[in-house]
Amino acid sequence: MTELNELYQEVLLDHNRNPRNFKALDNPSGEIEGYNPLCGDKYTVFVRVNDNVIEDIGFEGAGCAISKASASMMTDAVKGKTKEEVDEIYEDVHRMLTNSSNDTDAVAKLGKLAALSGVAAFPMRVKCATLAWHAMRVAMQGENDKISTE
Numbered sequence: 286m287t288e289l290n291e292l293y294q295e296v297l298l299d300h301n302r303n304p305r306n307f308k309a310l311d312n313p314s315g316e317i318e319g320y321n322p323l324c325g326d327k328y329t330v331f332v333r334v335n336d337n338v339i340e341d342i343g344f345e346g347a348g349c350a351i352s353k354a355s356a357s358m359m360t361d362a363v364k365g366k367t368k369e370e371v372d373e374i375y376e377d378v379h380r381m382l383t384n385s386s387n388d389t390d391a392v393a394k395l396g397k398l399a400a401l402s403g404v405a406a407f408p409m410r411v412k413c414a415t416l417a418w419h420a421m422r423v424a425m426q427g428e429n430d431k432i433s434t435e
């Protein structure tokens with residue numbers, strides 16, 4: 286394992302053990318339950334958007350280490366961002382997760398989220414890494430609903 290991969294693994298383990306923003310919000314503007322029926326993993330993502338900006342975000346639920354670490358990193362990455370900035374981050378993350386050749390410039394631009402880049406080598410795990418992201422994007426639009434990966 287290279288030094289960089291070891292560092293990425295450490296980051297993922299840390300977010301899995303100590304997930305950031307692991308909380309429900311009192312007055313969310315959107316709240317979406319994301320569910321992966323293949324494994325039963327489920328997260329609810331709470332978002333409060335104010336003036337087009339994600340003012341606060343939290344998530345609750347349980348799932349595999351990758352899904353939890355990715356949800357935690359996602360909340361850190363999108364808090365304080367405009368919806369347009371969030372869309373851009375999501376597009377970059379999605380490209381990173383689905384492109385195993387990993388364009389190093391694009392990955393470097395993602396900062397801490399680059400720790401998820403190793404998932405690209407395991408296509409079966411892409412849904413784990415994107416579960417909470419999909420829920421967040423729908424919640425950001427002010428929806429209160431459930432979505433599924435299938």
Ligand code: FES
Nearest residue numbers: 324326349352413
């Ligand atoms: Fe269920 Fe990863 S195994 S989301």
